[in-house]
Amino acid sequence: MDFIKNFPFFSIMLCMFCAIVNSVLGRKAAKYMTRIVLGLVLCLSVAILFFTIKRGEAYVYYMGHFPAPWGNEIRFGCLESMFSLFVSMIAFLSTIAGTKAVEDDVEDKKENLFYILVCLMTSSLLAMSYTNDLFTGYVFIEINTIAGCGLIMVRQIGKTTVTAIRYMVISILGSGLFLMGVTLLYTLTGHLLMSNIKESVAELSVSGEYRVQLTIVIGLMMVGLAIKSGLFPFHLWIPDAYGQSNVVSSSLLSSTVSKGYIFLLIKIFVRTIGFDVIKTTGVLYICFTLGIVAMILGSVMALHEQSFRRMIAYSSIAQIGYIYMGIGLGTAAGVAAAIFHIFAHGATKSLLFISSSEFTEGSHSKTIDDLKGLGHKYKFSAFCYSVGAFSIVGFPLLAGFVSKLLLGGAAIGHGPMQWIALLALAVSTILNAIYFLKTVIYLYIPYDEEHTGKSADMVPTYRMNCEEYVFGVIMLVAINLILGLASGSIIDVINNGLEIFS
Amino acid sequence: MWNLITNHLNDLVAVALFVIGFADLLFQKNMIKKVIGLNIMDSAIYLLLASQGYIKGRKAPIITDGITSAQNYINPIPTGLVLTGIVVSVSVTALLLSMTIRMYKKYHSLDLDYCLMMARKEG
Incomplete structure (x- = not known):
């Protein structure tokens, strides 16, 4: 059984090597290689998850031969393994479901390069979590930025290059601030390993030394990671990046890449600095306020958006706000709700992006008005898109409902903060319902000239007609249902994970 | 006061450079100037790291004359971090410059704002 302790290292390295090998493979070989490796990583993550749940403790794995204060370490508990399970699952299903979209957007000779980026992104996310x-x-973080930048550029039209440059510049600003924070923290504590830093920071906070410096460090790291994950004032790159790139890239970027930074931020807050110290600095109020503003403004901007893909992108801004609001509440319940929302939003957003590909690519309908009646043409996609839309609005039985319930429950009992949080949740949910259900209603408008102004041509012009698409999308729907129906046991795992996290 | 400044000259210069580089990266419109800003910002961090690892009067961490006591050597970890960081910033710089070339070929300008405007017009 102890052999399982090697699995986190294996899963990171498998993805890395697959990325390297992909560079010399042809397009078909690269495609199947990536699928096999991502599937394998998925299985390894499941094994690690069950192992840690069964043993109920976290394990430390030495990288190299040097013990704690000097060497590099991997550490895995329930939460880390659950996050990597989530990342590998979304990457696996998105690449399978979006095979045709990738083939359409990428030149044949360069298709293996796309799979390099997917592997690099997955491996960096796994490494960030472990x-x-x-x-x-x-x-x-930097490897992830480079991979994300490449993912935006896979669709080779001029504007994606500009979008990718802007994404890169903003991300570099964020990682510069983060590196400055790490450097200053190293000079304060003399450690780079999270558990050792926590001991030193606890001593510092007891003695009251370097209080200002510690606050600066926490602020730098938090702002750096918030910029990279696209929290409200730093969200300007999101609509272009998610709206213009390939659907698989959009789904990976919105549901896994930005979540990876948030997971790292939770790791820094809970494991590295310690939540008690964080609470004394007031950084959490910033998280909370920006989260609330993002929830409302993201939804308002989505409401005014005419382009379909950009509307889904704007809703990501609002959903990231939910997560930061959960963290900003400053309780274990809040953080657990935030982590559940990471999973729920990831599953839902990738479903929305991928199932909408048939409408956006097919009739080349960029605006929401063009969606009218398409539900009769593309029955399967429209059904799956509706499930995703209902989930994100917070329809019972689906993932979004549970996470909103958890966030609301975590907010109760916080004095004046609870009213702000609950009000923002309510307003944001209503706005969500307005713009997402509008698209669903548009999809199912009767398909004739009277309503849509188009000829009643019932033959689909474009089809993701392959088993891969159907399989991937059905699995994503199933994940949404599982997150909604079996939420109790998942929340138990998250809570257990948080207990052994610190 | 003067003592404080001379004792922490490296740190002060590093922070000043960091702010200059950060502002460059954020506010310059020209892509080449942005890349220069990025490199100034990263170098500032490496200066800070390297100067924090240096301990006055000690030697490079290579065993000479059989002296193995750590008391005689400087801290080697920040130097290692600087090396790693340089590798990262070189690759980021290379990627950013290659994308700049691509943008220039398409829009014949290095001005990011102008190119964004042109890209918006494409729809």
């Missing part, structure tokens, strides 16, 4: 070392975290 690593116990802040500087390793920084290095993988």
Whole structure:
């Protein structure tokens, strides 16, 4: 059984090597290689998850031969393994379901390069979730940025290059701030390993030394990661990046890449600095306020958006606000709700992006008005898109409902903050319902000239007609249902994970 | 006061450079100037790291004359971090410059704002 302790390392390295090997493979070989490796990583993550749940404790794995204060470490508990399970699952299903979209957007000769980016992105996310070392975290943040930038550029039209440059510049600003924070923290504590930093910071907070410096460090790291994950004032790159790139890239970027940074932020708050110290600095109020503003403004901007894909992108801004609001509440319940929302939103957003590909690519309908009546043409996609839309609005039985319930429950009992949080949740949900259900209603408008102004041509012009698409999308729907129906046991795992996290 | 400044000259210069680089990266419109800003910002962090690892009067961490006591050597970890960081910033710089070339070929300008405007017009 102890052999399982090697699995986190294996899963990171498998993805890395697959990325390297893909560079010399042809398009078909690269495609199947990536699928096999991502599937394998998925199985390894499931094994790690069950292992940690069964043993009920976290394990530390030495990288190299040097013990704690000097060497590099991997650490895994329930939460880390659950996050990597989530990442590998979304990556696996998105690449399978979007095979045709990738083939359409990428030149045949360059298709293996796309799969390199997917593997690099997955491996850096896995490393970010497993690593116990802040500087390793920084290095993988940069790898992730590079992979994300490439993912935006896979669709080779001029404007994606500009979008990717802007994404890159903003991300570099964020990682510069984060690196400055890591450097200053190293000079304050003399450590880079998270558990050692926590001990030193606890001593510092007892003695009251370097209080200002510690606050600056926490602020730098928080702002850096908030910029990279696209929290409200730093969200300007999101609509272009998610709206213009390939559907698979959009789904990976919105549901896994930005979530990876948030997971790292939770790791820094809970494991590296310690939540008690964080509470004394007031950073959480910033998280909470920006989260609330993002929830409302993201929804308002989505309401005014005419382009369909950009509307889904704007809703991501609002959903990221939910997560930061959960963290900003400053309780274990809040953080647990935020983590559940990471999973719920990831599953839902990738479903929305991928199932909408048939409408956006097919009739080349960019605006929401063009959606009218398409539900009769593309029955399967429209059904799956509706499930995703209902989930994100918070329809019972689906993932979004549970996460909103958890966030609301976590907010209760916080004095004046609870009213703000509950009000923002209510307003944001209503706005969500307005713009998402509008698209669903448009899809099912009767398909004739009277309503849509188009000829009653019932033959689909474009089809993702392959088993891969059907399989991937059905699995994503199933994940949404599982997150909604079996939420109790998942929340138990998250709570257990948070207990052994610190 | 003067003592404080001379003792922490490296740190002060590093922070000043960091702010200059950060502002460059954020506010310059020209892509080449942005890349220069990025490199100034990263170098500032490496200066800070390297100067924090240096301990006055000690030697490079290579065993000479059989002295193995750690008391005689400087801290080697920040130097290692600087090396890793340089590798990262070189690759980011290379990617950013290659994308700049691509943008220039398409829009014949290095001005990011102008190119964004042109890209918006494409629809």
